Amino acid sequence: MFSRRLPPHADLNALTQALVRRRLEGAAVIDLTESNPTRAGIAYPPDLLRGLADRPALRYDPQPCGLPSARAAVAADHARRGVTVDPRHVVLTASTSEAYTWLFKLLCNPGESVLVPRPSYPLFEHLTRLESICAAPYDLEYHGRWEIDFGAISAAPQEVRAVIVVSPNNPTGSFITSRDIERLSMLCRERGWALIADEVFVDYPLETDAPLTDLAVRSHVLAFTLGGLSKSVGLPQLKLGWIVAGGPAAARDAALAGLELIADSFLSVGTPVQAALPDLLDRGAAVRGHIHARVRENLRALRGLARSFSACEVLRTEGGWSGVIRVPATRTEEQLVLDLLEHEGILVHPGYFFDLAREAFIVVSLLPEPDAFAHASARLLQLASS
Numbered sequence: 001m002f003s004r005r006l007p008p009h010a011d012l013n014a015l016t017q018a019l020v021r022r023r024l025e026g027a028a029v030i031d032l033t034e035s036n037p038t039r040a041g042i043a044y045p046p047d048l049l050r051g052l053a054d055r056p057a058l059r060y061d062p063q064p065c066g067l068p069s070a071r072a073a074v075a076a077d078h079a080r081r082g083v084t085v086d087p088r089h090v091v092l093t094a095s096t097s098e099a100y101t102w103l104f105k106l107l108c109n110p111g112e113s114v115l116v117p118r119p120s121y122p123l124f125e126h127l128t129r130l131e132s133i134c135a136a137p138y139d140l141e142y143h144g145r146w147e148i149d150f151g152a153i154s155a156a157p158q159e160v161r162a163v164i165v166v167s168p169n170n171p172t173g174s175f176i177t178s179r180d181i182e183r184l185s186m187l188c189r190e191r192g193w194a195l196i197a198d199e200v201f202v203d204y205p206l207e208t209d210a211p212l213t214d215l216a217v218r219s220h221v222l223a224f225t226l227g228g229l230s231k232s233v234g235l236p237q238l239k240l241g242w243i244v245a246g247g248p249a250a251a252r253d254a255a256l257a258g259l260e261l262i263a264d265s266f267l268s269v270g271t272p273v274q275a276a277l278p279d280l281l282d283r284g285a286a287v288r289g290h291i292h293a294r295v296r297e298n299l300r301a302l303r304g305l306a307r308s309f310s311a312c313e314v315l316r317t318e319g320g321w322s323g324v325i326r327v328p329a330t331r332t333e334e335q336l337v338l339d340l341l342e343h344e345g346i347l348v349h350p351g352y353f354f355d356l357a358r359e360a361f362i363v364v365s366l367l368p369e370p371d372a373f374a375h376a377s378a379r380l381l382q383l384a385s386s
């Protein structure tokens with residue numbers, strides 16, 4: 001009855017089943033998978049959303065790519081990182097996930113593919129499948145930092161239309177380097193691929209100096225940078241993301257015309273959030289600062305704790321909201337995460353959830369309240385080492 005685009009979804013995995021059981025029993029859980037900043041005890045200015053109720057929000061003026069004032073606010077916000085963006089190159093979406101689907105509609109015919117990093121966050125499988133296209137993975141390998149395996153990219157199938165870079169990547173936290181972007185751009189030029197750069201975590205650099213950002217603005221090939229309120233100011237519930245298009249003018253402008261047509265078919269971004277956007281981006285800086293301080297504090301605590309557990313290694317985290325811990329493979333990742341939940345009431349992600357190639361890794365969110373984070377991390381390191 002239903003289309004083949006729908007990913008399989010009926011079965012709950014063992015970890016989810018154990019979590020459901022634990023919650024039904026009313027037992028406490030310290031959630032180190034929490035990636036929702038609105039549930040992490042982050043301080044938000046109480047009147048941060050005041051602009052949503054302002055008069056301009058009462059007037060519906062459908063604009064496919066977004067209200068000019070909102071597009072200008074996104075463009076102006078890029079000045080924080082020292083880049084100049086033309087508001088006409090900004091397209092607003094309801095989320096970064098929606099931005100992906102619009103770009104897939106723009107660039108790919110059904111059955112074609114996009115190259116996606118592995119490990120990375122698991123939504124790609126669904127987003128591509130729902131658009132009747134395929135996600136062809138290319139590996140990131142850890143050699144003290146995460147590096148792209150160009151072998152897989154060079155051997156990419158014919159029907160690839162675009163390569164996705166997530167910088168910094170979730171969960172590896174790795175920023176792409178200028179050397180790698182040069183190589184990728186050369187391949188894009190040779191093969192006619194577009195570059196899609198997901199930079200939703202760009203404002204959260206950690207263990208790195210001067211990371212490369214705003215890839216579309218700097219690109220010599222057709223490229224798109226994705227960002228959004230959900231990470232840049234910790235407001236996922238407002239549902240506003242953006243695409244910044246870049247590259248050679250003719251290709252960029254043709255892409256923008258295509259995106260305008262797609263956007264016009266949905267008109268999915270609400271007026272209140274667009275009307276409030278200049279104020280949200282301005283005053284949201286305080287929230288961004290709190291989140292940045294939180295992830296820094298938790299990463300520092302995790303590193304400090306890990307010093308007492310020589311069998312575990314916290315991998316280099318250049319940016320973002322996640323930490324990756326290599327743990328002894330004395331039991332499977334699945335067994336370890338189940339043991340942690342059942343015996344300690346601590347919920348973490350196994351590495352395989354993000355398609356890490358080998359066992360055994362644990363991924364933790366760096367967002368939770370510091371006391372709970374430090375307590376749970378210590379227990380996790382202890383159990384993993386035992």
Ligand SMILES: Cc1ncc(COP(=O)(O)O)c(C=O)c1O
Pocket residue numbers: 035095096097098121166169170198200227228229230231236240241
């Ligand atoms: C790397 C990355 N890109 C995009 C998204 C989705 O963001 P949005 O809430 O804007 O759809 C996520 C969500 O966690 C993410 O980790």
